[in-house]
Amino acid sequence: MGARGRDRARGRALPLGWDEETAPTGASAPTGPDAPPARSGADPGPAEDDEPQPTPDPHRLSRRSRRLIAAGSVLLLVGALLIALPRLIGVATGPEQVTREFLQAVVDGDLETVRDHVQDAPDASTAALTAEVLAGAEDRLDSFEIQHVAVEAGTATVTAELRNGTGSSEGVFTLTSSSAGAFSPTMWELAPVVLPELEIDLTFGVQEIEIEGVTFPVEDIRVERETYESRIALQLLPGTYEVTLPEVPPWLEAPQAALEVLPAFGATAAPLHSLSPTFDETSQAEVQHQIDAALEGCAARTSSIPEGCPFAVPGHAGQGAWRITHPPRVDATPVGLFLWMVHGEGTAQFTPSERAADEAAPLEVPFTVTGAAAFDNQGTPEVGLDSAGELSFGFCTDSEGGGITGAVLLEESEQDVDSECG
Numbered sequence: 560m561g562a563r564g565r566d567r568a569r570g571r572a573l574p575l576g577w578d579e580e581t582a583p584t585g586a587s588a589p590t591g592p593d594a595p596p597a598r599s600g601a602d603p604g605p606a607e608d609d610e611p612q613p614t615p616d617p618h619r620l621s622r623r624s625r626r627l628i629a630a631g632s633v634l635l636l637v638g639a640l641l642i643a644l645p646r647l648i649g650v651a652t653g654p655e656q657v658t659r660e661f662l663q664a665v666v667d668g669d670l671e672t673v674r675d676h677v678q679d680a681p682d683a684s685t686a687a688l689t690a691e692v693l694a695g696a697e698d699r700l701d702s703f704e705i706q707h708v709a710v711e712a713g714t715a716t717v718t719a720e721l722r723n724g725t726g727s728s729e730g731v732f733t734l735t736s737s738s739a740g741a742f743s744p745t746m747w748e749l750a751p752v753v754l755p756e757l758e759i760d761l762t763f764g765v766q767e768i769e770i771e772g773v774t775f776p777v778e779d780i781r782v783e784r785e786t787y788e789s790r791i792a793l794q795l796l797p798g799t800y801e802v803t804l805p806e807v808p809p810w811l812e813a814p815q816a817a818l819e820v821l822p823a824f825g826a827t828a829a830p831l832h833s834l835s836p837t838f839d840e841t842s843q844a845e846v847q848h849q850i851d852a853a854l855e856g857c858a859a860r861t862s863s864i865p866e867g868c869p870f871a872v873p874g875h876a877g878q879g880a881w882r883i884t885h886p887p888r889v890d891a892t893p894v895g896l897f898l899w900m901v902h903g904e905g906t907a908q909f910t911p912s913e914r915a916a917d918e919a920a921p922l923e924v925p926f927t928v929t930g931a932a933a934f935d936n937q938g939t940p941e942v943g944l945d946s947a948g949e950l951s952f953g954f955c956t957d958s959e960g961g962g963i964t965g966a967v968l969l970e971e972s973e974q975d976v977d978s979e980c981g
Contacts, residue, residue, distance in 0.1 A: 653715075658719065661749055665700050678754075682792055683792040685794050687775070688796070691773050692770055692795075696798030697799045698799040699796070699797060700722070701722060702722045703721050705717060714736070715735075730824050730825075733749075735750065755823065755829055756794055757792065758828050759790070762894075763894060764896035765896065768834075770802050798820055799820070803816070808896055809938055810838070810842040812836060816834050842934075846889060850928060854905070857881065858883050861878045863879055867946055882921075883906075884923075887928050890902050890903065896963070897963060898934070898954075903928045910922070929944070930945050930946075931950050935966070937965075952967060953966065953967055953979065953980070
């Protein structure tokens with residue numbers, strides 16, 4: 560029995576996970592014969608045969624404290640991610656991605672996105688940037704490839720190859736970065752993109768123009784409104800467009816033109832100078848007939864310098880006979896739908912009545928005929944030649960709407976236009 564008691568006296572208590580200060584409520588120190596002897600404050604220390612008891616480490620944290628610290632670390636980590644994540648996202652959507660989104664919008668025909676990045680042009684209209692016009696265009700921008708991105712001091716330059724199936728060109732885009740603060744995302748913004756412009760000098764009197772079957776009133780897209788010139792400018796995306804005049808007088812033929820806008824962006828112009836109506840067969844024949852009649856009248860003269868005629872022999876003052884050997888084929892250039900300038904080259908022969916001995920053959924006289932053809936409101940032309948004297952003309956207008964209905968040639972500039980128009 561005594562040996563067992565000594566063994567128990569020298570036994571060590573098992574740790575329960577808390578010290579005296581953190582003992583749970585209701586717990587008490589063990590008592591009884593198996594309990595370790597109590598130690599008073601005056602106890603000098605353990606007996607010689609007692610083993611030393613471990614002393615609690617004052618720097619050791621309790622399990623609860625460790626849990627609190629771990630929870631706080633998690634909260635700090637989450638907060639850091641919430642602060643850094645927006646900036647990480649801003650880097651992910653950098654200048655290359657912004658440029659890709661714009662070019663993809665062009666390929667997809669997303670005109671709402673395109674318009675958000677287009678530079679306003681004070682002298683060009685965006686009226687043709689419609690889904691209907693774009694749907695009919697051929698050779699549109701169909702693919703692209705980003706080739707180079709350069710970023711420096713908050714500015715980026717993105718170079719891309721632009722392709723439309725038939726060719727390619729290089730496009731350069733500029734972007735700038737901005738941020739609301741140190742913990743705000745970096746935002747990249749595409750500088751306004753300059754679109755190619757269609758420029759047309761229209762014939763005076765043209766009221767409408769048609770692009771890919773969509774009609775646009777000229778009055779809405781005119782550039783110079785204080786003059787009689789009908790010059791228009793329209794912004795277009797790359798592609799090939801069919802352009803025409805939907806309504807012209809019945810004695811004219813509407814032009815058809817294919818306008819190619821290359822796959823490029825920037826201050827490029829696509830002028831279309833050939834969009835002018837032409838005479839139909841009946842009008843062309845009538846104008847030619849009147850000029851031939853005027854020349855035949857000149858050929859009936861006997862003077863070497865027939866008055867009011869486009870041909871003469873200035874160095875030969877005498878009488879003779881004229882003959883038109885090569886009648887001029889007349890070309891016509893519109894000044895307006897109702898007024899045209901005419902031009903032609905021909906040849907005539909003059910045979911003097913009294914020829915010198917060395918004048919074995921008639922004289923060949925090349926000549927140029929110029930003049931104007933004015934069409935009235937019925938489409939009937941009146942031709943006048945410059946050689947016959949100074950030409951004056953006037954336009955006939957509708958008394959109600961004010962639109963031009965015809966043109967007349969005047970013998971004198973002071974002549975009343977209204978009376979001639981009837």
